[in-house]
Amino acid sequence: MPAAHCxxxxxxxxxxxxxxxxxxxxxxxxxxxxxxxxGPDSDAKGEKLLDWQVGSA
Structure with missing residues (x-):
């Protein structure tokens, strides 16, 4: 499988x-x-969902 598809x-x-x-x-x-x-940390950590670092080279 090509890396670009991973x-x-x-x-x-x-x-x-x-x-x-x-x-x-x-x-x-x-x-x-x-x-x-x-959960107890949902406010602080839930914001992080907006900062997902999804990308390619």
Whole structure:
């Protein structure tokens, strides 16, 4: 499968950099909420959904 058709979920700067260098789409999971909607951290972490770093090289 060509790298341009891949979607990678990463949790480290090195992985994000490597995936982008390979031409893959990347979701930086560090920006996803860690609690269900309405949980104790939902307000602070829910905003992060708007900052998903999805993109390609």
């Amino acid at each position: 979607l990678v979920y990463e949790n480290a700067d090195e992985g994000v950099t490597a995936a982008r260098a390979a031409g893959m789409y990347v979701v930086d999971v560090r920006h996803l909420p860690t609690t269900p909607e309405g």
